[in-house]
Amino acid sequence: MKAAYLIKYGNTETAFKIREAQKPRPKANQVLIKVEAFGLNFADVMARLGLYKAAPPLPAILGYDVVGKIEAIGNEVTHVQLGQRVTALTRFGAYAEYAIAEKEVVFPIPDSFSAGVAVALATQYSTAYFLSYNMANLQENDKVLIHAAAGGVGTALVQMALHKKCLVFGTCGSSEKIDYLKNNGVHHPVNYRTNDFEDTVRKIMGIKGLDAIFDPVGGKSIKKDYRLLGAGGRVFSFGVSSMNQTKSILGKLGVLAQFGFYHPVQFLSNSKGIIGVNMLKIAEENPNKIANAMQEVIRLTEEGILSPHVGGEYPVDDIAIAHGFLESRKSMGKIVVKW
Numbered sequence: 001m002k003a004a005y006l007i008k009y010g011n012t013e014t015a016f017k018i019r020e021a022q023k024p025r026p027k028a029n030q031v032l033i034k035v036e037a038f039g040l041n042f043a044d045v046m047a048r049l050g051l052y053k054a055a056p057p058l059p060a061i062l063g064y065d066v067v068g069k070i071e072a073i074g075n076e077v078t079h080v081q082l083g084q085r086v087t088a089l090t091r092f093g094a095y096a097e098y099a100i101a102e103k104e105v106v107f108p109i110p111d112s113f114s115a116g117v118a119v120a121l122a123t124q125y126s127t128a129y130f131l132s133y134n135m136a137n138l139q140e141n142d143k144v145l146i147h148a149a150a151g152g153v154g155t156a157l158v159q160m161a162l163h164k165k166c167l168v169f170g171t172c173g174s175s176e177k178i179d180y181l182k183n184n185g186v187h188h189p190v191n192y193r194t195n196d197f198e199d200t201v202r203k204i205m206g207i208k209g210l211d212a213i214f215d216p217v218g219g220k221s222i223k224k225d226y227r228l229l230g231a232g233g234r235v236f237s238f239g240v241s242s243m244n245q246t247k248s249i250l251g252k253l254g255v256l257a258q259f260g261f262y263h264p265v266q267f268l269s270n271s272k273g274i275i276g277v278n279m280l281k282i283a284e285e286n287p288n289k290i291a292n293a294m295q296e297v298i299r300l301t302e303e304g305i306l307s308p309h310v311g312g313e314y315p316v317d318d319i320a321i322a323h324g325f326l327e328s329r330k331s332m333g334k335i336v337v338k339w
Helices: 042-048 115-133 152-162 175-183 197-205 223-227 241-245 248-259 264-270 280-286 285-300 318-327
Strands: 002-006 016-020 030-040 067-072 084-087 098-102 107-110 143-147 165-173 186-193 210-215 229-237 275-278 311-314 334-338
Touching: 016 311, 016 318, 030 084, 030 115, 030 318, 042 165, 042 318, 067 098, 067 115, 084 115, 084 285, 107 285, 115 152, 115 186, 115 210, 115 285, 115 311, 115 334, 143 152, 143 197, 152 165, 152 210, 152 264, 165 175, 165 197, 175 186, 186 197, 210 223, 223 229, 223 275, 229 285, 280 285, 318 334
Parallel strands: 143 165, 143 210, 165 186, 210 229, 229 275, 311 334
Antiparallel strands: 002 016, 030 067, 030 098, 030 334, 067 084, 084 107
């Protein structure tokens, strides 16, 4: 089989090479999928830059989500059948013509789902579901701030918060994305390049604080997030995309320092909290929680409640272009790469 290997950290132009690889064989509790397409995630960009410790050593096959048809199944797998079209999560290995997935995170999907929709549900929408419904337990009339609201997870978080009838603030970095946020239903979109999001929220909310903030950016935004919380409010930190804006070691350490330093007494006395969420860790230790999220987002999409946006489709030969587009922060929704 062919696979798109990450062979060198750094620029997209020299990072990938399509090579022959050995076709994997599923274990008893695994499924082998003939990959129709795989999705890109910002963690892939961080891995390409050498900033993601969980990534396998070079040369590596990256990727967390695939859509395709089942080629083979282990003898402990009973809920799917050979030839069935599925979406699935992988612990790397998705950038290939065949990929292995654990049985808990493989689910049948309708043929009506495009490849981009299918992989968005596997990763971005399952992440958003776990964050907003499991961790945050959003309630009607909650006041919510979503950073990177035009991205794949951001798009999903907005739709889920609106489904719960929350008041939604969303940040993005361009006028085009402001229009996208408005079309997705965000009540108060904020261009963080031209307006300070903390000031904007304060002008609208006054002294009232927010109930939940979802932040994949990290760095100095976390301090502002914490100040915007009301009693009972929580910041959910699930990424450090700001890390890729600096190349020096000192710069990266500076980003980490910008998070600030907190003590549990602060959280106790103010009834506020900051929660870190690593979805790879959740998937490793609690796969059934991810499985439930995947089942629910598939159901909600079939019912028309959720509507993933596909922001770009690329042939595998253009994987470098696709990676560059995602890294540029110009993309909206999910980016998908097809074989």
